[in-house]
Amino acid sequence: MISPQLVVLFTAALFTVGLVGLLMRRNSLVMLMCVVIMVNAANLNLVAFSSSLRLVTGWALVIFIIGVEAAELAVALAVITAYQRLKGSVEMDSARRLRD
Amino acid sequence: MTASFFILAFICLAAAVMVVVSRKLIHSALYLIVTLLAVAGIFIMLGAEFLAAVQVLVYAGSIVVLFVFVVMTVGFGRASELERTPAWWALGASLALIISGQLCLALYSMKGAAVDAPAAGGAGRLTVEMGRLIFTDWLLPLEVLSLLMLAVMVGIAALRREGRRKK
Numbered sequence: 001m002i003s004p005q006l007v008v009l010f011t012a013a014l015f016t017v018g019l020v021g022l023l024m025r026r027n028s029l030v031m032l033m034c035v036v037i038m039v040n041a042a043n044l045n046l047v048a049f050s051s052s053l054r055l056v057t058g059w060a061l062v063i064f065i066i067g068v069e070a071a072e073l074a075v076a077l078a079v080i081t082a083y084q085r086l087k088g089s090v091e092m093d094s095a096r097r098l099r100d
Numbered sequence: 101m102t103a104s105f106f107i108l109a110f111i112c113l114a115a116a117v118m119v120v121v122s123r124k125l126i127h128s129a130l131y132l133i134v135t136l137l138a139v140a141g142i143f144i145m146l147g148a149e150f151l152a153a154v155q156v157l158v159y160a161g162s163i164v165v166l167f168v169f170v171v172m173t174v175g176f177g178r179a180s181e182l183e184r185t186p187a188w189w190a191l192g193a194s195l196a197l198i199i200s201g202q203l204c205l206a207l208y209s210m211k212g213a214a215v216d217a218p219a220a221g222g223a224g225r226l227t228v229e230m231g232r233l234i235f236t237d238w239l240l241p242l243e244v245l246s247l248l249m250l251a252v253m254v255g256i257a258a259l260r261r262e263g264r265r266k267k
Contacts, residue, residue, distance in 0.1 A: 005207070005210055010109045012203035012207060014113060017117055020192050021119065023195065024188065024189070027125065029125055030128050034119070036159070037116050037132075040159075048146055051146045051148065056227075056229045057233065059230045060230050060238060063151070064238075066155070068245065068248065070163060075255060077167070077170045079259070081170060081174055082259055082262075
């Protein structure tokens with residue numbers, strides 16, 4: 001038996017780790033990984049409540065979230081590759097402006 | 101049941117922390133795989149076997165491969181000066197304490213029925229129900245999602261072409 005309260009507390013911790021990583025690290029690839037962690041925490045929350053309420057709506061929503069997340073990551077990684085070719089680094093310190 | 105949940109949760113959290121604090125990018129990517137697999141395990145414990153399979157296939161199978169590919173091609177740059185100072189990480193730790201404290205305070209009074217995956221029975225039935233839901237009620241979002249995928253493909257191709265022309 002897993003109570004949803006337990007799962008929600010765990011996902012809160014996971015989300016916090018992702019958020020703090022996103023704020024603290026300046027490497028764009030690690031920042032993207034932290035976004036993945038945060039989205040996973042949200043997914044876990046949806047699945048926990050869905051299973052608790054015996055509804056499948058949350059599960060279907062998770063499928064959509066995974067699809068959108070994959071699309072987002074593909075675009076983000078392409079942008080990072082293009083940026084690295086332009087500046088020679090993936091650190092966000094030098095990304096004060098996107099033009100040139 | 102609860103014990104194995106705690107073990108998986110601990111593995112997941114520890115790997116997530118290692119993603120954030122690892123010095124080398126490739127280590128972060130590999131720890132990310134551990135995090136995602138642990139999340140898939142928790143999906144199974146919550147009775148969502150199909151979602152666990154999708155998680156392993158899509159996240160651990162393709163997204164992390166994409167990450168590792170990009171890390172291998174572009175990821176070797178100098179590390180930021182800011183990240184080397186202890187004060188910066190002290191700031192991060194206090195930020196984490198504040199945010200998680202707020203979240204726990206907000207979630208403390210939550211109520212909900214406990215999840216018991218084996219007793220839920222017919223997880224297969226629920227998966228069938230989910231498939232029916234996606235392909236009937238949520239057909240329009242599904243089509244919008246496939247259009248989004250198409251747009252992403254065309255967009256990335258255009259981005260690469262633009263970069264090559266500028267060079």
